[in-house]
Amino acid sequence: MDDLTGVEVAVWGLGLIGYSLGGELARVGQRCLIADIDTERVARLNAGELPFQHLPELPHSYREEVRAGLLRATSEPAELLGADHPVHVLCIPTERAGQIDDSVLRAVVGRIATESAARPLHLVIESTIAPGWIDSIVHRTMAGAGLRHGTDYHVGASPRRDWLTAPGHTMASLPKIIGADSPAGLQLLRALYSPICTEVLEAPDARHASLVKVVENYYRYRGILLANELGSALPDYDVASVLRLAGTKWNMPEYHPSLGIGGYCVPLAKDYLAAENGLEPLAAELHAAEEKLFTDTRNALRAHGSFRTVGVLGLAYAPGMKVHTRSPTVRLAHELAGQGARVLVHDPLYSDEEIESITGAQPLRFPDGLSDCDGVVLMTGHQEYLDITPAELSVHLGTAECVVDNLGLWRGRVPASGPQYLEVGGPGFYAGGRPGRAPGQGIDRDREFLAALPVEQVAAAVRRVTSLDRRHLTLELAGAARTIPQVADHVAELLGRRVESWSTADLRLVCALYAVGRAGVRLEQVGVSAELEVVTARLGELHADYLAALARVGDSAGQTGPGAADHPWWEVADALPALRDRIDRHYSRILEIDGQSYHRRELLLPAEEFAAGALPEGLAKELTDRHPGTVLPPATEVSALLRAATLAELDRHGHPMGLLETIMAAAVADPRHPSDHATLMCPRGTRIDRPGTFEKDDFGIYVVFNPAFRPSQYPGVGDLRSIRKAMYAHHAAKKARVAKKAGGAGEHGAPPAAPEDLGARGLYVNEHAHHRGHVVAGVTTALRSLMDIDVATPDAVTEVRGLTDWRLSRAGTRTEDRYRLHEYPSFHAYGRWIKVVVETALGAGCVLPAMLGEW
Incomplete structure (x- = not known):
């Protein structure tokens, strides 16, 4: 198919990709019908309005194209499945809750395969996907419906390149990568994209076209990790400035150390790549490295002060975009609050209610509210933050002790006479705040401590950590990701030898696992890490949380325990079980488990809120109505009523x-x-x-x-x-x-x-x-x-x-x-x-x- 005249292109998904593709095609006279389950978005587009509010203003509104009947939307996917819609472009989500997810792809391809009346079918995938899904999902689903490749259907891919945050770029100005699994499919892709893209480049096939997008994101992901790795490894250097200067070289992009990676695409690049056969361990290894690097960076931030009130500027992961998927701000706010800080968050794109719901923090008024903060963290480069003048900063930061700039956006603008200015990766950031202690410091003390313990005591603590059924977790060992059983076997071998013969890395590994076991927590509560500095910091945070919670209910007994800041890690670990016992007298501990990272954190709710209550009136009536003629205890005697009702059920049924x-x-x-x-x-x-x-x-x-x-x-x-x-x-x-x-x-x-x-x-x-x-x-x-x-x-x-x-x-x-x-x-x-x-x-x-x- 080299001519789309008279064809209405079917687009699946009314997000940014589907909307902008349909709009650009409509601008050159190509009719498009976009399907989405969000009826509000559909109604907005059909009214000539922007269908979503969470992204920057687009170059074109496509209002005239809607009025001309060239662009329309529907919430009834069946409209796309008639014989008059042979071309289907998939602009669907392949991420869910911060993880790669193929379920929508399977559902849409399955519906097209089994319900579309058009022949031949042309499937074009614009979404970011794991390249292997072309075969394992698309071709397999079509073949399963009895369709023949090259005759009944053709498959192509042209994953979207993001251009919203790149000044001067448009969809037309970026080279468009296309790839298809048949000559007819490639012909269709040329006809579809040549009218709206200045340069169209051909990949060998659909899988290779999909891999281009994954590799682009993977390069960026590794570059961000490398920037943090350099900052942590070279604490006495201004690595942020070094990277800025290195980025002036014509063939080297500029990266910056930061407090985390957010968004849909870049953080998941490793996961899309690891979906290929044999690359599964890659994602686990990189996840462990990412967790360690960003934990080190956040710990370095906190080491610059015990802030009482912290203002965090920016919830969105990128400027001008109301998207907080994997936003580093969310985790930072939780960790600071866990240390007892009062956390205030501002973002011009989010309402007060949204900020409270997403971060658990209180909203901040910018810039006036900065005067209430002794610490300020600038996370996102929203224009509102860039427009503030040095004079205004001087006024509003009057009481602040420290400003931490995630990306160096206020470099040179915070008055020298004002608060301490720290750029992540800049002068003194890591040197003044290396997590725990410098390598080598305290190693002899740790070795001496561990050597004095009975071997079985150490083994028992480590077994408590490694014996649980958690096959999904890995730890870094000798530079590679290892499963928990592999780590357990390695530690068992170490415990058969004298502590003095262990390497420093092995000593720190056993110390970390021993601390987790003695503290009575799981690896997931210390960031799935066996790095001693990370474990020490996380146990210290939990220790501080417990002390603060006990203080809130007037229990001063816990205050006599060791403080996390001025005592060895093993004393803090040993103190946690006793503190936890006291916590359980006053609170109900609720464990929150994140399915993305498997990390866990504790929430505390006063125990009195769990006092026994009466059955809801409707439920009590239903229970008694189930057994007319049977004498049951009154609804106020809940347990007696339920026991009697159960025995009545057993007698009858x-x-x-x-x-x-x-x-x-x-x-x-x-x-x-x-x-x-x-x-x-x-x-x-x-x-x-x-x-x-x-x-x-x-x-x-x-x-x-x-x-x-x-x-x-x-x-x-x-x-x-x-x-x-x-x-x-x-x-x-x-x-x-x-x-x-x-x-x-x-x-x-x-x-x-x-x-x-x-x-x-x-x-x-x-x-x-x-x-x-x-x-x-x-x-x-x-x-x-x-x-x-x-x-x-x-x-x-x-x-x-x-x-x-x-x-x-x-x-x-x-x-x-x-x-x-x-x-x-x-x-x-x-x-x-x-x-x-x-x-x-x-x-x-x-x-x-x-x-x-x-x-």
């Missing part, structure tokens, strides 16, 4: 599943925490006296959906049957592994122990999907409670620890979809009520079914 479903349905619909679905995972009652021998079939997985939940609204989420199946397939097997590991060989009756890093209520929350099973199941964010149950039979009481999991889940990825702290107490109350039903049923000898409803 032989199981309590109807009662459980009623409680779970009430939890899903409760306006205090409305959710998409609820899940209960618990022992079924088979071999209940021997939990250490549980197999997959000994667990039941029960899912109840909110009637308003529509899985098709969310990319990659399966139907209700698929969700139930995905939850059972993953979690029943996982629970069985946990049970056997805890039971141990020869101790099959031993009850599994709950993880030590969870608080007394076993509460935690997942943010972002951990794996594809979570995506299919619509679990983007989840409230979870790992419950203990005590099964009382006439012969004995069996304690089953950590194998009953109660959760509420939401599938949405918006910030407002995240669960909030105030939702935990009522969620936990439903868990207590479910626990009564399960314990009563199992104690009566009931064996629960494996599933609730049919697959």
